[in-house]
Structure formats: structure tokens, C-alpha cells
Amino acid sequence: MKLFEDLTPTKFLGITGTVAAACIGATWLVAQKLQADELQGYKAAQELHLADAITSLKIYAESAKLTATEHEKLAVMEKQVPELIKTNADLKARIESVTRDRDTLQSTVNGILQKSAEVEIPVGEARSIVPNALTIGVVAVYGSSIAATVNGDDQNMKPGSATKLNIAGKPRTVTLTKISPNSATFALSKAD
Structure with missing residues (x-):
């Protein structure tokens, strides 16, 4: 299939x-x-x-x-x-x-x-990772960088770029881990 x-x-x-x-x-x-x-x-x-x-x-x-x-x-x-x-x-x-x-x-x-959780998001889509607390969208892929939104904030990210957030009262980091022509992969982990 x-x-x-x-x-x-x-x-x-x-x-x-x-x-x-x-x-x-x-x-x-x-x-x-x-x-x-x-x-x-x-x-x-x-x-x-x-x-x-x-x-x-x-x-x-x-x-x-x-x-x-x-x-x-x-x-x-x-x-x-x-x-x-x-x-x-x-x-x-x-x-x-x-x-x-x-x-x-x-x-x-x-x-x-x-x-730690990893999620792959296709270009042109957004995913609610933690409802009402974390939504990530991939706007475009530019070779080695992407345009994304993290909780509605526009971000230009390269692999390894991280955004720190407070989710459910806990400090967390969203890191861009992989770029492919049609998607981007992000990791959600504890903030240091």
C-alpha cells in the first residue's frame, strides 16, 4: 500500500x-x-x-x-x-x-x-503539538533554512536553531533538527 x-x-x-x-x-x-x-x-x-x-x-x-x-x-x-x-x-x-x-x-x-519528542511537519501545514500551548507551522523551505511559525511568531530557522518556550508551566525548547525539500522536523525537549 x-x-x-x-x-x-x-x-x-x-x-x-x-x-x-x-x-x-x-x-x-x-x-x-x-x-x-x-x-x-x-x-x-x-x-x-x-x-x-x-x-x-x-x-x-x-x-x-x-x-x-x-x-x-x-x-x-x-x-x-x-x-x-x-x-x-x-x-x-x-x-x-x-x-x-x-x-x-x-x-x-x-x-x-x-x-523528548520529534515531529515532522510538511511545508504549508501547522501542527498542534501541545493543544493550546504549542503550535508549529512550516511556511517554506529554502535549501538549508526554513520559514516557520512557532505559536504564531514568525521564525527563520536553520538546523540546530532553537526557540525556548514555557509549556504547561515547564521550560521547553523547540529545535529544528532536519530539513527536507517538503518538510521540516522539530524536537521538543526540556530547556536547559
Whole structure:
């Protein structure tokens, strides 16, 4: 099959690494946003201190003379206490679960970013290497140099040219490692 004849182990690893980094990066960003919003809601719910509020209402009811309507309202509130306590416990468990998931995802993304990754990009194309954090495009190849964009910044690069970036809070370097007539290969590695 013509499609796979030019596929070398290096190209395959580059493509696989790029796809894995893109998937994990996108997942991490989406999960981080969802978890942050969810954690804020759970924390706000925990701060209500529902059990203390119900106890205070009981003490007040015993010391004050209540009307029939007030007795009915208090009875309704007392019936809600077990459900509210259960909801509070469920929210605490969910916060712990979301925190564990976030930590696991952060660890996975950090593991990918710590490894060197190489990616080949055809002329006239751009690739999102780390979603919302690193995009590289190859504009043109001029023999021993290229015109490229790194995160939207125009660059003229020769093999060995490097650009330092901050990706997901980590210093990284993008280095042009190879030029061919129809593509350029870049390496993403830890910055020194």
C-alpha cells in the first residue's frame, strides 16, 4: 500500500508521539477547567455548615414560642437534614475523586513533556503539538533554512536553531533538527 511505504520508524514514532501529546494535552486542559469549576461548587457547598445551622434552628425553636406555620416550616427543614448531610458527604467524596483524577492527569502530562519528542511537519501545514500551548507551522523551505511559525511568531530557522518556550508551566525548547525539500522536523525537549 503506497500510504505506508514512506513510513519509517522515526516518522511513526513522531506521529505517534504527536498524536499522544495532543490527545493528552487536550484532555488535560478540558479536565482541568471542568475540575476547577466543579471544585469551586463543592467547596462552596461545604462551607454552608448545614448540620450546625439545623442545630441552631432547633435550639431557637425550643426557646421561642412558635406559630403553627413556623412549626410546619421547622418540621420540613428537619426532614431535609439527613438528605443535606448525605449530599455534603457525597460532595466531599466527589472533591477527593476529582482531585485524584486531576493529579493523575497532571502526572501523565508532565511525563510526556519530560520526554523528548520529534515531529515532522510538511511545508504549508501547522501542527498542534501541545493543544493550546504549542503550535508549529512550516511556511517554506529554502535549501538549508526554513520559514516557520512557532505559536504564531514568525521564525527563520536553520538546523540546530532553537526557540525556548514555557509549556504547561515547564521550560521547553523547540529545535529544528532536519530539513527536507517538503518538510521540516522539530524536537521538543526540556530547556536547559
